[in-house]
Amino acid sequence: MPIGLERRQSTGQLHFVTFSCYHRLPFLDSSEPKNVLERAVERARQSHSLDIYAYVLMPEHVHLLTGEPDVRTLASFLRVVKGESSKLLRGERERFWQSRYYDFNTFTTGKFVEKVQYIHRNPVTRGLVARSEDSRWSSFRHYAMGEEGVIRIASHWVDRERFALRANAHSCDETA
Numbered sequence: 001m002p003i004g005l006e007r008r009q010s011t012g013q014l015h016f017v018t019f020s021c022y023h024r025l026p027f028l029d030s031s032e033p034k035n036v037l038e039r040a041v042e043r044a045r046q047s048h049s050l051d052i053y054a055y056v057l058m059p060e061h062v063h064l065l066t067g068e069p070d071v072r073t074l075a076s077f078l079r080v081v082k083g084e085s086s087k088l089l090r091g092e093r094e095r096f097w098q099s100r101y102y103d104f105n106t107f108t109t110g111k112f113v114e115k116v117q118y119i120h121r122n123p124v125t126r127g128l129v130a131r132s133e134d135s136r137w138s139s140f141r142h143y144a145m146g147e148e149g150v151i152r153i154a155s156h157w158v159d160r161e162r163f164a165l166r167a168n169a170h171s172c173d174e175t176a
Contacts, residue, residue, distance in 0.1 A: 012068065014107070015067075018063050019078060020061040022095040024098075027060065036089055037062070037081075038149070040080075048080070052066050053153065053155065054119045054138075054153070056139070058122060065115050074103070116143070120132045120139070142155060
């Protein structure tokens with residue numbers, strides 16, 4: 001780890017994470033690499049028992065807002081995502097990802113909202129889409145419309161689904 005870099009993990013806080021393609025080149029500028037990366041993120045999310053609250057895939061970098069994994073560490077989660085996707089996407093390239101990542105602990109509701117908005121506005125700010133809802137590789141449509149994507153998002157939509165399943169199970173218990 002570079003001198004002066006301090007990671008605060010195993011704190012129970014959320015993490016705003018950014019990781020970039022090698023030399024910030026736009027290796028994610030088409031649909032196929034983004035589709036591969038989404039599947040890799042979801043597999044790693046499941047294997048690490050990690051909640052993802054928001055994400056966006058940009059042409060040369062990725063933003064995630066995550067909880068901490070129940071299994072292993074956040075660094076392990078990112079190593080798996082980058083390793084698996086790199087094997088599938090590297091092709092003739094020497095490297096696909098930069099080795100490091102940026103991690104900002106998000107510990108207040110205000111920071112949570114700020115980071116979700118930043119993530120969802122990023123494609124608009126960069127001029128990639130006219131509106132956030134036009135971005136195919138982001139969690140915005142999940143938040144706005146409850147759309148399910150490849151990556152399972154921990155949100156009020158999912159909480160409603162969990163609550164409905166628990167309520168239904170409870171009502172079945174009462175009638176038995």
